[in-house]
Amino acid sequence: MRYHPHTEEEIREMLAAAGAKSLDDLFRSIPPELRxxxxxxxxxxxxxxxxxxxxxRLAARNDTGHPPFIxxxxxxxxxxxxxxxxxxxxxxxxAYTPYQPEVSQGTLQSLFEWQTYVAxxxxxxxxxxSMYDGAxxxxxxxxxxxxxxxxxxVVVSAAVHPEYQRxxxxxxxxxxxxxxxxxxxxxGRTDLAALSRAVDGDTAAVVIGxxxxxxxxxxxxxxxxxxxxxxxxxxAVTAEAVALxxxxxxxxxxxxxxxxxxxxxxxxxxxxxxxxxxxxAREANVRQMPGRLCGATVDRHGRRSFVxxxxxxxxxxxxxxxxxxxxxxxxxxxxxxxxHLSLLGRNGLSELARLNYARARMLRDAMxxxxxxxxxxxxxxxxxxxxxxxxxxxxxxxxxRGLAAGVPLSRYYPDxxxxxxxxxxxATELHEPELIETFAQAVRR
Amino acid sequence: xxxxxxxxxxxxxGAAAGDDLAVGAGLATxxxxxxxxxxxxxxxxxxxxxVSLPPASGDFDPARELPPEVLRPxxxxxxxxxxLEVVRHxxxxxxxxxxxDTGFYPLGSCTMxxxxxxxxxxxxxxxFANAHxxxxxxxxxxxxxxxxxxxxxxxxxxxxTATTLxxxxxxxxxxxxxxxxxxxxxxxxxxxxxxxxxxxxxxxNPATCALNGYQVVQLPxxxxxxxHPETVRAAMDEDVAAVMITxxxxxxxxxxxxxxxxxxxxxxxxxxxxxxxxxxxxLGVARPGDMGFDVMQFNLHKTFATPHGGGGPGAGPVAVSExxxxxxxxxxxxxxxxxxxxxxxxxxxxxxxxxxREFHGNFGMFVRALALIREYGPEGLKATGxxxxxxxxxxxxxxxxxxxxxxxTDSLHEVVxxxxxxKPTGVTTMDVAKRLIDHGFHPxxxxxxxxxxxxxxxxxxxxxxKDTLDQFIAGMRAIAEEARTDPGAVKAAxxxxxxxxxDETRAARKPILRWRxxxxxx
Numbered sequence: 001m002r003y004h005p006h007t008e009e010e011i012r013e014m015l016a017a018a019g020a021k022s023l024d025d026l027f028r029s030i031p032p033e034l035r036x037x038x039x040x041x042x043x044x045x046x047x048x049x050x051x052x053x054x055x056x057r058l059a060a061r062n063d064t065g066h067p068p069f070i071x072x073x074x075x076x077x078x079x080x081x082x083x084x085x086x087x088x089x090x091x092x093x094x095a096y097t098p099y100q101p102e103v104s105q106g107t108l109q110s111l112f113e114w115q116t117y118v119a120x121x122x123x124x125x126x127x128x129x130s131m132y133d134g135a136x137x138x139x140x141x142x143x144x145x146x147x148x149x150x151x152x153x154v155v156v157s158a159a160v161h162p163e164y165q166r167x168x169x170x171x172x173x174x175x176x177x178x179x180x181x182x183x184x185x186x187x188g189r190t191d192l193a194a195l196s197r198a199v200d201g202d203t204a205a206v207v208i209g210x211x212x213x214x215x216x217x218x219x220x221x222x223x224x225x226x227x228x229x230x231x232x233x234x235x236a237v238t239a240e241a242v243a244l245x246x247x248x249x250x251x252x253x254x255x256x257x258x259x260x261x262x263x264x265x266x267x268x269x270x271x272x273x274x275x276x277x278x279x280x281a282r283e284a285n286v287r288q289m290p291g292r293l294c295g296a297t298v299d300r301h302g303r304r305s306f307v308x309x310x311x312x313x314x315x316x317x318x319x320x321x322x323x324x325x326x327x328x329x330x331x332x333x334x335x336x337x338x339x340h341l342s343l344l345g346r347n348g349l350s351e352l353a354r355l356n357y358a359r360a361r362m363l364r365d366a367m368x369x370x371x372x373x374x375x376x377x378x379x380x381x382x383x384x385x386x387x388x389x390x391x392x393x394x395x396x397x398x399x400x401r402g403l404a405a406g407v408p409l410s411r412y413y414p415d416x417x418x419x420x421x422x423x424x425x426x427a428t429e430l431h432e433p434e435l436i437e438t439f440a441q442a443v444r445r
Numbered sequence: 446x447x448x449x450x451x452x453x454x455x456x457x458x459g460a461a462a463g464d465d466l467a468v469g470a471g472l473a474t475x476x477x478x479x480x481x482x483x484x485x486x487x488x489x490x491x492x493x494x495x496v497s498l499p500p501a502s503g504d505f506d507p508a509r510e511l512p513p514e515v516l517r518p519x520x521x522x523x524x525x526x527x528x529l530e531v532v533r534h535x536x537x538x539x540x541x542x543x544x545x546d547t548g549f550y551p552l553g554s555c556t557m558x559x560x561x562x563x564x565x566x567x568x569x570x571x572x573f574a575n576a577h578x579x580x581x582x583x584x585x586x587x588x589x590x591x592x593x594x595x596x597x598x599x600x601x602x603x604x605x606t607a608t609t610l611x612x613x614x615x616x617x618x619x620x621x622x623x624x625x626x627x628x629x630x631x632x633x634x635x636x637x638x639x640x641x642x643x644x645x646x647x648x649x650n651p652a653t654c655a656l657n658g659y660q661v662v663q664l665p666x667x668x669x670x671x672x673h674p675e676t677v678r679a680a681m682d683e684d685v686a687a688v689m690i691t692x693x694x695x696x697x698x699x700x701x702x703x704x705x706x707x708x709x710x711x712x713x714x715x716x717x718x719x720x721x722x723x724x725x726x727x728l729g730v731a732r733p734g735d736m737g738f739d740v741m742q743f744n745l746h747k748t749f750a751t752p753h754g755g756g757g758p759g760a761g762p763v764a765v766s767e768x769x770x771x772x773x774x775x776x777x778x779x780x781x782x783x784x785x786x787x788x789x790x791x792x793x794x795x796x797x798x799x800x801x802r803e804f805h806g807n808f809g810m811f812v813r814a815l816a817l818i819r820e821y822g823p824e825g826l827k828a829t830g831x832x833x834x835x836x837x838x839x840x841x842x843x844x845x846x847x848x849x850x851x852x853x854t855d856s857l858h859e860v861v862x863x864x865x866x867x868k869p870t871g872v873t874t875m876d877v878a879k880r881l882i883d884h885g886f887h888p889x890x891x892x893x894x895x896x897x898x899x900x901x902x903x904x905x906x907x908x909x910x911k912d913t914l915d916q917f918i919a920g921m922r923a924i925a926e927e928a929r930t931d932p933g934a935v936k937a938a939x940x941x942x943x944x945x946x947x948d949e950t951r952a953a954r955k956p957i958l959r960w961r962x963x964x965x966x967x
Contacts, residue, residue: 005910018838029855045822059572061587068577090546091539096753102942106542107755116959132613135803170799174658272578272804274758297952309952315652325652328614332754343495345525358501
C-alpha cells in the first residue's frame, strides 16, 4: 500500500515503544463486543492501473461532448489551464484553515484578494472567505438579517432559484420564520406591487435574484428601496457572476447583502459542486456576518501580514452563540476564482461579460429564426427561457443527440400554466456560433 | 537526525541570533522568499490581460436592452496584468504556505493525511469535471453510479442503513443530522428542547444545535476523559432530543461507555448523534452504527483524503439508521434495474427535511473519496485505522516524559499533551507551536480541546513514516530542552517563516478586510 510507509520491522519497533503486543492490542479501549469481526464488505483493493480504468469507464458514461445549454445555477465556462496548474501547487492544495498565520500567508493573502474581488464585483464593503454554495449563503444572509433586525419574516421572490428557495425553507424550518413568496410578472421580473404589499414592519429580509432564475435582470434597485423603507435588509442573489462584469454590483443598486456563487470564475461544473459560495455585506453589519474573515495586520517586526480575524463571531470561540456553525468552507474554489479573476483583470472581465451577452443574443436570434420566442419580455444577460412547445420532449430528444438542451421550467413551477413549454437555456463563450445554430435547428427537429 | 545535504549552520547551535540559518529537526532552513504585494497594488495598465478570448461578434449592444441604470463600466480598481505576472504572484504566495506536501502536519482532529495525486487526475476527467448537475439522467449515468457506489461503501464502512451525500462539509452534515433528529421527534409529536453535548466537543456541535433551535446542555467528561453513563443519566429527560458524541473524542480517547449511554438515551426516547470527525481511527476496526449511534456525519476531507484546500471544500455525508431514512435530505440517488437516477421531488419523499444546498453535493470530492476506498479495499481501510493509531501511540510514548500527558487513558488516532511541565520556564504551548515551525513542522492543534489547559493535540495520521515521526519527536524534545536552557530562543520563534507572531488584537480592533486604493497597515 503506497500510502502506508511502515515496514513490518518498524511496526514491531513502534508497538514495542508504545507498550502494545499487536496492532489489535492498540484498540483494547474498544470493548470487544463493539468491534467489527469481519472485513468490511467493500470491493477488493484496486491497483492504480485498474483504478484509473474503472473510473475512466464511469466518466465516459457521462455525455459531456458538447458544452451544455443548461445554466440554472451552474454555468459552463472556459477555465484557463493556468488556473488549475496553480491550484495544484501542493502548498495551496494540501494546507488547511490558516490557523497558524506564519506558515499560511499564501492562503491568507489570496483570501484577502478574494474578499477584495467579491467586494468590488458586488459593490459592497466587505466579503467573507467563502461559503459552501449559493443556496446556503442565501440562507445565511436571511439568518443574518434576522439577527440584525430582530424580525422573523422573510419575503422571497418566486424568481429566485427554486433550489435556493428550498434550502432557505430547510434552514429556517426549526426557527419558524414566516416565508412569503412574491410572484413574477410577464416580464419575468418580481411583481413590485405584490412585493410592496408583502413587505411590512415584521420583515427581516427581501430576497431577489440578480439576474434571477429566468436569466432576467430583476428590479433589484426598486426591491431594495421597498426593503429599506420597511427597515428590512435586501439580499441580492447571484448565481451567474460573469454578469457582474456588465451589470452594476448589487450594493450599488442598494442591496445590503449579496449572496450566491462565483462558480463561473475558475471552477468547472463538477456535476454541481464544489464551488465557491460568496457573501458580501455592508461594513456596519460585519460583526453579524457568518463564516471566516481574513484581515490585514502587522507582525512582531511591523511587516504587513494577513490573519483570520473577528473570530469571536465563530463557533470555535462562541460555540452556541456563534453567528453560524460554518467552519470549513470552499477555500480552494475561492482561490480558483481569485486566480481566474486575476487573469481576466479589468479588461478581460468586461470582455468576457460582453462575449457572453453577444452569444446569448446569437442564441436568441437563432431560436427566433427556428420559430421559438422568449417566454419573458424582461432584459436578460446570458440566459433566457424560450417557448418550445413540449420542453420535456425537446430535452429527451436532444439528449439522444448528445446535446444538453436546457431546463424545463415546469419542473420547478408545476402550477404555473405559463411555464408549460418554457425551456431555460444559456449561451456562454463556450458555445460557438455553429453549435448555437445546430442547437436551434435541433430544437425544431 | 539525518541531514542528507550535510549543510551545517556557521553560527552557534540553537542561537536565537543566527537562528534562521539553523537546520531544524524537520530539516527546515531558509529558502528564497519574496515580498509579494497584493495583485491590486501592482502597476496595472487596463490594456493588459491574462486571458485569450474570441472577439464578441454579431449584432449586439447591451445599452439597447438593459436599463442604463444597471450598466456598469469597467471596474477601475481591478488589476490588469499578464499571465506570467499572475503565475508568479500565486507561485510566490504558495511558497509562503506549509502544506502536507511540504512537511509533517499533525493538526489534531483535522486528519491531515496525504492526498493522493491520482485522485486529482481522476476528478479532472472531462466526463466528471464538465458534467452539468442538471444533465438528463441518461447523460449522467456514470456520475450517478459513482454516487450510488460511494453511498453504499460509506454506509457499510460506518455500519448504517443509508447515507446522504449532499452536505457540503462536516458542519453542514451536523446541521443535517440534527435537522433529521428534530424531524423524527416532530413526527412523533414533539421536537423536544435540548441537546446534550460533552465539554470535549468541537464548537460546531453547540453552534449546530442553536441553529436548530435547541438549547445546549454541556456534559462534563470524567477524569479519564470519557463521558460516563451516570452523567448522561442525570441529564437525560423527556426534553432531551439527542446527545452529540464524537467517538473517539477530541482527546483521542474512545468513548467506551457508548453502548450504555446509547441505551440510556434511547430508553428516554432520545437519539444519539455521532460526530464522525475522528472516524479515521475506527476504519475497518469498529463501526459507529454498531455502537448505538443513530446518525453520524463523515468528513471526506479528513477520513477519505480529499484535499483540505486551505479551508475547504469539504464534504460531509451523513449516515443514518433505518428509522431516520425517510427524513434524509434531497436529492437521493437510487438504482432502478441497471439505471440510476436522483429523487429530487419532495412528493417521492414527503418526510424529507428538504434541501441543504443546490444540486447534489460536492461531487468532485465524491470522486476522490471513492477512488481512495477502491484503492484501499477492506484490508487497506483496516490498516489505515490501525496505523493511524499506531503512529499516535508511538508519538505519545516518545514524548510523554518531556510533555505532560493530562490523561493516562489509551489514545487512539491522536494524543493530547500540554505545556504544564514547562511552566517554570515560562514557555507556553503557543511558543512550542511557533518553535516547531522553525524546525519545519506544522504545529499541532493548540489550546483545544478546551477542557485541557495549554493543549497540544497531535494527530500524525497513517501516511507518515516512522522516520518523519522520529524527526518530529526529536524536534519536540529539542524544544522542551531549549525551554529549560534558553527559553528566550523559544519565545523568539518563529525565525524562519516570512512572518512572525501576528498582531491579532489589532486585526480585530481595526478590521481591514479588503484592499482599497492607498491602503495602509501600520
